[in-house]
Amino acid sequence: MTITAAADGSALGNPGPAGWAWYIDDDTWRAGGWPHGTNNMGELKAVLDLLESTADAGRTDEDLLVLCDSQYVINSVTKWMPGWKKKGWKKRDGKPVLNVDLMKAIDAAMQGRRVRFEWVKGHAGHPxxxxxxxxxxxxxxxFQKKQAPQEGPGFDGTSSPAPAAATGVASTADAVVDRELALLSDAVRGDRELASRLLHEGMTEISATGQRYSRDDVLDALSPLVGFDAVDEVCAADITSSQIAPDVFLLTYTTSGVAGTVARSSLWVREGEQWTLRHHQATPTER
Structure with a gap:
């Protein structure tokens, strides 16, 4: 049996508020997004979530046909990825592969599976x-309206939905990680308004030097990270997420740069439908 699904992405402004979705039928689909991202990020995330959702449903032994209107995604996965891997996820010109965190995750999710991609023309009436x-x-x-998106029923759309506490942890953790990566990206760090949407009103930070910052201090200090864009350099797979209370997630990960290696922890809290960063701490581990 072959599972056939369409995957697509969207960005309002590109970059801007971004979304992704995969669709099999009206009872079997899923969607999500970020406050700030690109259309290509959405296209890739749709494919990744489709792979992960079918795997979670125990359907990895079935063929998967992905209908996609993005030549970028199809060429990345079917043509360019083997060469990038041999070069340490670098392009022919030696520059890092864009969206490498998503690329690596897709590569890992496809291992041992029979997956085919078929190009379809976008906005041409393909149902x-x-x-x-x-x-x-x-x-x-x-996301543009600062609202929570409709996530959809997921892969097993024919079953009665379980309580959110039982089914929503993984997808919620992904959403929180996405917000962490968005906050670390140059695109958001260079836009005070976008960054402010991700920070709790009472947000605090302890820097690697031990200095304490308020929310306003953080917003005043934010600027693009020259030569280091965390969305590309920090893989989502490298971030450990722990739900320590119903509305609280702790994220931990490590970054390396000119200042040395730093262990980072972020505390994200939910108020209503919005997740915001309540506290961030950076601890140097070596110089």
Whole structure:
């Protein structure tokens, strides 16, 4: 049996509020996004979540056909990825591969599976592509309006949904990690308004030098990280997430740069439907 699904991404402004979605039928689809991202990020995330969702459902032994209107995604996965891996995830010109965190995760998720990609023309009336596009755009629009997007029923859409506490932890953790990566990206660090949406009103930070910062201090100090964009350099797989209370997630990870290696921890809290960063601490581990 072959599972056939359409995957699509959307970004309002590109970059801007971004969404992703995959669609099999009206009972089997999923969507999500970020406050700030690109269309290519959405396209890749849709494919990754489709791979992960079918794996979680125990369907890795079935063929998977992905309908995609992005030549970038298809070429990345089917043509360019083997060469990038041999070069240490570098392009032919020696520059780092863009969206490498998503690329690596897709590569890992495809191992041992029979996955094919088929290009379809976007916005041309293909029913499944249109359905995925509508859901991805709706997710991007929700983030633009500072609302939670409709996530959909997931892969097993025919079963009665379990309580959110039982089914939502993994997807919620992914959403919190996405916000951490967005906050670390040059695009958000260079836009005070976008960054402010991710910070709790009472946010505090302890820097690697031991200095304490308030929310306003952090916003005043934010600037693009020259030569280091965490969305590309810090893989989502490298971030450990722990739900320590119903509305609290702790993220931990390590970064390396000119200042040395730093262990980082971020405390994210939910108020209503919004997750914001309440506290961040950076601890140097070596110089």
């Amino acid at each position: 499944m592509n249109e359905a995925a596009d509508q859901r991805a755009n709706a997710a991007a629009t929700a």
